[in-house]
Amino acid sequence: MPENKNSIGIVETKVQDLGELTLENGSILVPLEIAYETYGRLSEQKDNAILICHALSGDAHAAGYHKGDAKPGWWNEYVGPGKSFDTDKYFIISTNVIGGCKGSSGPTTINPKTGKPFGSSFPFVSITDMVNAQKKLIEHMGIEKLFCVAGGSMGGMQALQWSVSFPNHLKKCIVIASTSEHSAQQISFNEVGRQAILSDPFWNNGDYGDTPPKKGLALARMVGHITYLSDDSMREKFGRKPPKGNIKTTDFAVGSYLLYQGETFVDRFDANSYIYVTKALDHFSLGKGRILSENLSGVKADFLIIAYSSDWLYPPYQSREIAKALEVNALPVTFCEINFSKGHDSFLIFNTEQSNSIKHFLESSSWGE
Amino acid sequence: MPENKNSIGIVETKVQDLGELTLENGSILVPLEIAYETYGRLSEQKDNAILICHALSGDAHAAGYHKGDAKPGWWNEYVGPGKSFDTDKYFIISTNVIGGCKGSSGPTTINPKTGKPFGSSFPFVSITDMVNAQKKLIEHMGIEKLFCVAGGSMGGMQALQWSVSFPNHLKKCIVIASTSEHSAQQISFNEVGRQAILSDPFWNNGDYGDTPPKKGLALARMVGHITYLSDDSMREKFGRKPPKGNIKTTDFAVGSYLLYQGETFVDRFDANSYIYVTKALDHFSLGKGRILSENLSGVKADFLIIAYSSDWLYPPYQSREIAKALEVNALPVTFCEINFSKGHDSFLIFNTEQSNSIKHFLESSSWGE
Numbered sequence: 001m002p003e004n005k006n007s008i009g010i011v012e013t014k015v016q017d018l019g020e021l022t023l024e025n026g027s028i029l030v031p032l033e034i035a036y037e038t039y040g041r042l043s044e045q046k047d048n049a050i051l052i053c054h055a056l057s058g059d060a061h062a063a064g065y066h067k068g069d070a071k072p073g074w075w076n077e078y079v080g081p082g083k084s085f086d087t088d089k090y091f092i093i094s095t096n097v098i099g100g101c102k103g104s105s106g107p108t109t110i111n112p113k114t115g116k117p118f119g120s121s122f123p124f125v126s127i128t129d130m131v132n133a134q135k136k137l138i139e140h141m142g143i144e145k146l147f148c149v150a151g152g153s154m155g156g157m158q159a160l161q162w163s164v165s166f167p168n169h170l171k172k173c174i175v176i177a178s179t180s181e182h183s184a185q186q187i188s189f190n191e192v193g194r195q196a197i198l199s200d201p202f203w204n205n206g207d208y209g210d211t212p213p214k215k216g217l218a219l220a221r222m223v224g225h226i227t228y229l230s231d232d233s234m235r236e237k238f239g240r241k242p243p244k245g246n247i248k249t250t251d252f253a254v255g256s257y258l259l260y261q262g263e264t265f266v267d268r269f270d271a272n273s274y275i276y277v278t279k280a281l282d283h284f285s286l287g288k289g290r291i292l293s294e295n296l297s298g299v300k301a302d303f304l305i306i307a308y309s310s311d312w313l314y315p316p317y318q319s320r321e322i323a324k325a326l327e328v329n330a331l332p333v334t335f336c337e338i339n340f341s342k343g344h345d346s347f348l349i350f351n352t353e354q355s356n357s358i359k360h361f362l363e364s365s366s367w368g369e
Numbered sequence: 370m371p372e373n374k375n376s377i378g379i380v381e382t383k384v385q386d387l388g389e390l391t392l393e394n395g396s397i398l399v400p401l402e403i404a405y406e407t408y409g410r411l412s413e414q415k416d417n418a419i420l421i422c423h424a425l426s427g428d429a430h431a432a433g434y435h436k437g438d439a440k441p442g443w444w445n446e447y448v449g450p451g452k453s454f455d456t457d458k459y460f461i462i463s464t465n466v467i468g469g470c471k472g473s474s475g476p477t478t479i480n481p482k483t484g485k486p487f488g489s490s491f492p493f494v495s496i497t498d499m500v501n502a503q504k505k506l507i508e509h510m511g512i513e514k515l516f517c518v519a520g521g522s523m524g525g526m527q528a529l530q531w532s533v534s535f536p537n538h539l540k541k542c543i544v545i546a547s548t549s550e551h552s553a554q555q556i557s558f559n560e561v562g563r564q565a566i567l568s569d570p571f572w573n574n575g576d577y578g579d580t581p582p583k584k585g586l587a588l589a590r591m592v593g594h595i596t597y598l599s600d601d602s603m604r605e606k607f608g609r610k611p612p613k614g615n616i617k618t619t620d621f622a623v624g625s626y627l628l629y630q631g632e633t634f635v636d637r638f639d640a641n642s643y644i645y646v647t648k649a650l651d652h653f654s655l656g657k658g659r660i661l662s663e664n665l666s667g668v669k670a671d672f673l674i675i676a677y678s679s680d681w682l683y684p685p686y687q688s689r690e691i692a693k694a695l696e697v698n699a700l701p702v703t704f705c706e707i708n709f710s711k712g713h714d715s716f717l718i719f720n721t722e723q724s725n726s727i728k729h730f731l732e733s734s735s736w737g738e
Contacts (some may be wrong), residue, residue: 184603184623188595191624195591195631198618199584201570215568222564223592226557231684234553240654249567252651254553255560262564282621285609312681315600 006080007072008039008064008087013096015103018136027123031112034137035060035096035103039079040087042143049143050085050362051134051170052094053151053158055348056224056277057269059102062094063087077350084358090147097158098133099125099276105133107206107272119272120206127154127284131161135169148362150174152347153314154277157284160322163301164286173301174358176347177311179318180286180325186313189227190278193220197271206272217271218262225261230310230343292321293328303333304361306354308346310339334361375449376441377408377433377456382465384472387505396492400481403506404429404465404472408448409456411512418512419454419731420503420539421463422520422527424717425593425646426638428471431463432456446719453727459516466527467502468494468645474502476575476641488641489575496523496653500530504538517731519543521716522683523646526653529691532670533655542670543727545716546680548687549655549694555682558596559647562589566640575641586640587631594630599679599712661690662697672702673730675723677715679708703730 013035020030037060042049052062052075063079065072073094079085085092096104099122107122138146149162149170156178163173179186200216202208229237234254243256250256287295303326307319316337323335338353340346347354382404389399406429411418421431421444432448434441442463448454454461465473468491476491507515518531518539525547532542548555569585571577598606603623612625619625656664672695676688685706692704707722709715716723 181609183600184607184609184621185595185598185600187609187621188603188623188627191619191621191627192588192591192595195618195624195628196565196588199569199588219561219565219568219588222561226554226561229554231552231554234557238553240550240553240556240658249564250560251648252553252556252560254557255564258557258560259564279620289609 006082007076008080010067011037011039011061011064011073012066013037013060013103016137016140018133018140021098021129021133021136023123023129024126025124029098029105029123029125031105031109032098032133032136033103033105033109034098034133036137037061037073037094039063039092040090042091042141046143047145047147048089049091049093049138049141049146050148050150051138051146051162052079052085052092053134053149053155054094054097055151055153055155056281057265058155059100060094060096063092074348078355078358084355085150085362086359090362093138093141095134095137097130097277099130099273099280101270101273106270107276108270119208122272122276125276125280127157127161127280128165130280131158131165134158135166144169146170148172148174150176150358151178152176153178153344154281157281160286161284163299163303164296167298167300170301172304172362174304174306174361175319175322176306176354177308177314177319177344178322179314180292180322181284182282183318187282189223189313190282193223194275194278196220196223197275203271206275208271212266213271214266217266217269217274220274221265222258222262225258227313228343228345230312230341232310232341233343236341293325296325296329299326299329299331301331303331304357305333305335306347306357307337308340308342308344309337310341311344311346313344375451376445377449379436380406380408380430380433380442381435382406382429382472385506385509387502387509390467390498390502390505392492392498393495394493398467398474398492398494400474400478401467401502401505402472402474402478403467403502405506406430406433406442406463408432408461409459411460411510415512416514416516417458418460418462418507418510418515419517419519420507420515420531421448421454421461422503422518422524423463423466424520424522424524425650426634427524428469429463429465432461443717447724447727453724454519454731455728459731462507462510464503464506466499466646468499468642468649470639470642475639476645477639488577491641491645494645494649496526496530496649497534499649500527500534503527504535507538513538515539517541517543519545519727520547521545522547522713523650526650529655530653532668532672533665536667536669539670541673541731543673543675543730544688544691545675545723546677546683546688546713547691548683549661549691550653551651556651558592558682559651562592563644563647565589565592566644572640575644577640581635582640583635586635586638586643589643590634591627591631594627596682597712597714599681599710601679601710602712605710662694665694665698668695668698668700670700672700673705673726674702675705675707675716675726677707677709677711677713679710680713680715682713
C-alpha cells in the first residue's frame with residue numbers, strides 16, 4: 001500500500017447472506033448474498049450513512065487498499081479522510097450489485113439446488129432488483145434512512161431508483177454521468193458486446209463452466225472501452241502512434257491498448273454477468289415510456305446531478321432531462337456540467353469540480369431543514 | 370427497375386485488366402483489374418469526366434440499376450439526368466477500389482502464381498495505391514484531366530489524395546464527411562472490427578477459403594453500423610422498442626436491426642477485404658505527421674468540402690481542418706456544414722443542401738478562368 005495520509009488504509013470485502021429476494025419479475029433469488037465494504041464509522045443516531053453504487057464493471061471495493069494490492073479501490077480519490085465523501089464524517093457503504101461477479105449473488109454463484117453455478121439459469125435482475133437487495137443490507141445494518149445515495153453511470157441509475165423506490169429512506173441523491181433510460185445508441189453498444197459473447201464458440205448458451213468465451217468478452221470490453229473515452233483523450237493518449245513492442249495483430253498503439261483492456265478484463269469478469277448487467281442497464285427506464293416527471297412525483301430527496309461535456313456515451317442532455325423532470329416536481333436540484341476532457345470515465349478520475357461539488361452538496365443543509 | 374424519368378436506367382459493371390501496378394511499398398500487384406461503371410457521354414474534348422469514389426463497403430455501382438435489381442446504385446439520388454452529377458452534362462466514372470471485393474483486384478482475386486485466391490498474401494494497399502490504380506484506368510480511357518473527383522468518407526480521402534498525387538489532372542475536388550487522417554477514436558472502431566474477424570475460429574490467418582469468418586465479419590459490421598448513424602436518427606428509427614417477431618438473441622428492435630445488418634453484410638463482403646480496406650483508411654495520413662497545409666502546397670484544384678453536424682464518426686472539425694489547410698495555400702474552398710440528422714450516412718441520403726452545393730460547385734467557373 002502506497003503511503004498516503006488521506007487513505008483509508010487496508011480494507012476488506014465482506015459478504016452478507018440475506019436469505020432471499022423476490023425479484024421484479026416474480027422469481028425468487030436464493031441465496032441473496034451481498035458483497036460490501038464500509039469505511040468510516042456509523043454515528044450513534046445512524047444518520048450519517050452514504051451508499052455508493054458502482055458502474056457496469058465495478059465492485060464493492062470503492063476505496064482503500066486490499067492487503068497486498070498496489071492499486072486502491074475505484075473511487076479512492078473521492079472517498080477517504082477529508083475527501084469528498086469524508087470518512088471522518090460519514091459512514092460509507094459500497095456494495096456489489098446482484099447479477100455481477102464480485103461476491104454478490106450472480107451467475108457464478110452456486111445454485112444450491114444443483115450444486116453448480118447458476119450460469120444462464122440465473123434470473124434476470126433489474127436496476128430495481130439491485131436497489132432492493134441493497135435496501136435489505138441497509139436494513140440488516142439497522143439503518144432506517146441513508147444520508148445519501150451516490151453513483152456514476154450505472155451507479156447513478158441505482159441512486160435515481162433509490163429515490164423513486166424508497167423516497168423516505170434517503171435524504172440526498174448524487175447522480176453522475178447517467179441517464180433515466182438508455183437511448184437506442186446506448187443499447188446498441190451493449191448489444192454488440194452481448195452478440196460478441198454469443199458469437200464465441202465457447203459460449204455454450206451460458207453454461208461454459210471453466211472454459212469461458214474469453215474472446216467474445218474481450219471484444220465486448222474493447223467496444224465498451226472506446227465509449228468510455230473521448231475523442232480528445234484518445235488523441236492525447238495514443239494519437240496515431242504505432243504499437244509498442246512486436247505486436248503483430250495491430251498497427252496502432254490504441255489497438256494494443258484496447259487488446260490489453262480486453263485480455264485483462266476476461267480475468268476479472270464473468271461473461272454471463274456482462275450479459276445480465278448490460279441487460280439491466282438497457283431495460284432500466286425511470287420514465288417507463290411515459291413522461292419522466294410524472295414518474296418522479298413521489299420523490300423527496302435533494303439532488304446533485306453532474307454531467308461531463310466530453311461524455312458522448314451519457315451525453316449531458318440526458319442529465320439535463322433528469323434535472324428538469326425533478327424541477328417540475330419542485331425538488332431541489334443542483335445541476336453541474338463539468339468541462340473535463342476524459343469522456344464518460346471523467347467521473348472516475350479526480351477533478352476539483354466534481355470533488356468540490358460533492359463536498360459542498362453533502363455539507364449544505366437540506367431543503368426541509 | 371422502378372420507373373423514374375431521372376434514372377440512368379440499366380447499367381452494368383465492366384472489368385478492365387490494366388496489367389500491373391507498383392504499390393507504394395514497392396510490391397507489384399498483378400493482375401491489376403479494375404471494376405468500373407460509366408454514366409453519360411464523354412465529350413469530344415474529353416473534358417467532362419467526373420470520377421466518383423466510394424466508401425468502405427461501396428462498389429463501382431454508384432447509379433442506375435443492374436438488370437433485375439429493385440435497388441439502384443449507392444449514389445443514385447445524386448447521379449443521373451438533371452441531378453447533382455448531371456449525366457446530361459458529365460461523363461461519370463465510378464470504380465471499385467483495389468483491395469476490395471467487388472470486381473477490382475483484391476484478396477478474393479485469383480493469384481496467377483498459385484491458381485488460388487490471394488487471401489492474406491494480397492499486398493497491403495494504401496489510399497494512394499487505390500488512386501494510382503484509378504489513374505491508370507483514366508489514362509486507359511484517354512482522359513488527360515478529370516473535370517472533378519468526388520467522394521464521401523473513404524471516397525473523400527481518395528478525392529483528397531488525387532489532388533495531392535495528380536494536381537495537374539483534376540480541376541475540381543469534392544470531399545464529403547471525410548478527414549485528412551483518422552483519429553485514435555476512428556482507428557479504434559476499425560480495430561475492434563478487425564479483432565472481431567481475427568477472433569473468429571474460421572479466420573485461419575486469412576486463408577479461410579469457402580468457410581469465411583462470418584460471425585467476426587458480422588460483428589465488425591455491427592460496430593461500424595452504429596458509428597454511421599446518429600443518436601437522433603437511432604432514437605427516431607428504433608427508440609427503445611422491442612424486436613419484431615420471435616428473436617431470442619436480442620430484446621430490442623435496434624438489436625435485431627444490427628444483427629440483420631451484420632448477417633446480410635457477410636453475403637456481400639469479404640473478411641480479408643474488410644481488413645485491407647480498413648487498414649488503408651487507418652494508415653491514410655495526408656499530413657504525414659507534419660503540418661497538413663505544407664503537404665498540400667502543390668495542390669491546384671477548386672474544392673468543395675461538406676461536413677454534417679450530426680456526423681460524430683467524421684466530425685465537422687476534421688473537415689474544417691482540411692478547408693483551413695487548403696485556404697493557407699490560397700486555394701479556392703467552399704466549406705459547407707449541413708444540419709441533417711442522419712449521422713455519417715447523411716452523405717448517402719438525399720438532402721437538398723448537399724444536392725444543390727454539388728450542382729452549383731460543378732457549374733461555377735473555376736478560379737483560374
